[in-house]
Amino acid sequence: MNLSSRLAEVAVQLPDKPAYVFEGERSTYGELNASVSKFASGLYNMGIRQGDHIALLLGNSPQFVIGLYGALRLGATVIPINPIYTPDEIGYILLNGDVKAVIALDLLVPLFAQAQGRLPLLKHVIICETPQGKEKGILLPEQMKSFTNVLQSGDAHFQGPELQDDDVAVILYTSGTTGKPKGAMLTHKNLYSNAQDIANYLKINENDRVIATLPMFHVFCLTVALNAPLMNGGTVLIVPKFSPKKIFRLAREQQATIFVGVPTMYNFLYQYEGGSAEDFRTLRLCISGGSSMPVALLKNFEQKFKVIVSEGYGLSEASPVTCFNPLDRPRKPGSIGTSIMNVENKVVNEFGEEVPVGEVGELVVRGPNVMKGYYKMPEETAHALRDGWLHTGDLARMDEEGYFYIVDRKKEMIIVGGYNVYPREVEEVLYSHPDVVEAAVVGVPDPDYGEAVKGFVVSKNPQLTEEALIEYCRQHLAKYKVPSSIEFLEELPKNTTGKILRRVLKERLISSHS
Structure with missing residues (x-):
């Protein structure tokens, strides 16, 4: 199949049965x-x-x-x-x-x-x-x-x-943090197994109406909002461009049951004054992925719109979903959930050995969803696929109940005086401040400590100062994790799926100092 x-x-x-609705037109x-x-x-x-x-x-x-x-x-x-x-x-x-x-x-x-x-x-x-x-x-x-x-x-x-199951169906070029993009070869089996597993995991059926506003050329939308509903007879509500006003109207008019988005979209929906819980009355589930959702935003969104947001995790090389918060057990805010059916996740050290529960290591994955390799890149393929496991490059930990937590990207960890600082931990604190709309943290060179933490913030309060925000961080973070400086911006750089690009912020710093 x-x-x-x-x-x-x-x-x-x-x-x-309607397969999709687009600009009011439907196709069976x-x-x-x-x-x-x-x-x-x-x-x-x-x-x-x-x-x-x-x-x-x-x-x-x-x-x-x-x-x-x-x-x-x-x-x-x-x-x-x-x-x-x-x-x-x-x-x-x-x-x-x-x-x-x-x-x-x-x-x-x-x-x-x-x-x-x-x-x-x-x-x-x-x-x-x-x-x-x-x-x-x-x-x-x-x-x-x-x-x-x-x-x-x-x-x-x-x-x-x-x-054939092993024939390459799709090549997805991943936006590599360094060098040229790599083409992840996904087979027919990779894509079908992940679409079917996620459809079954989320209990998607012919009564579901799924909002597809994330870009379809991105694997998150491709599998979760397009392929998965089509596998089980759901209806895809195709939205050409995200806008909070359009999403609230569509959800109400089409009686949408599932919304799939990234944290930035949830932030825009939350901040939009024209939306209410009544608009989302028919939603049974909101799905978030693409990057970690700040816990403060997750709780605020759920409280305002009276709907559960379930986080998952995936990457292009895994078609993409590997973890999801289960629907039949308590969802844990801040967690990417447990391994979905047919897929194994584990956390390992630099030697590929599984680390004890609660310890941080690299997340590795195996299952029928894992890519065949990178197109025309045998060395990169050999580095990513080792002993049957896909090495994700993401740092994670697992709790005693098998729930995984992404700590950060391996390459984005900041080392301050020998101590590891995970940007996400600092960003969570910044997001918890009532005046902060968006936040991102990067490492900058420091003559005394090797690196220092620098924050970038979008605020809704023009009176909020750098000093006040740093003082707020001091109350919630160990001394070495507190940002040494914070810069206020009108908006943070994002990719087409709305993921905040820390890399662009670092490049901006380098170019301003050169």
């Missing part, structure tokens, strides 16, 4: 499955074959869903790319990923018109029209095809080749 064959199965069982499972077959057939007619690489440069839309599942049905390998990446970033992935065809927004037509000579393997560019593209008067060059035409040219009864 794989994502494509499971979709076909659900379409037979529930042909008239029967209609979606027919579109997927037609698109796969259209690609085949263009000369795309099993094993060819197809890049998706699209936002959240029906075209993304049809393009993804259509390519998978044909046995092609899909490479989702953030469409707002720079030309250099896109060019690197297309070149490194040996991409033969691209499905892209019309706003990117000029980019592909210029890049043709530099991408020798790229044979086909399929363009999706957008209202913004029409406004700008973007015309389709002769050598490019429209998504609509490819779809209409296909056969709804197209079957596609037999797919």
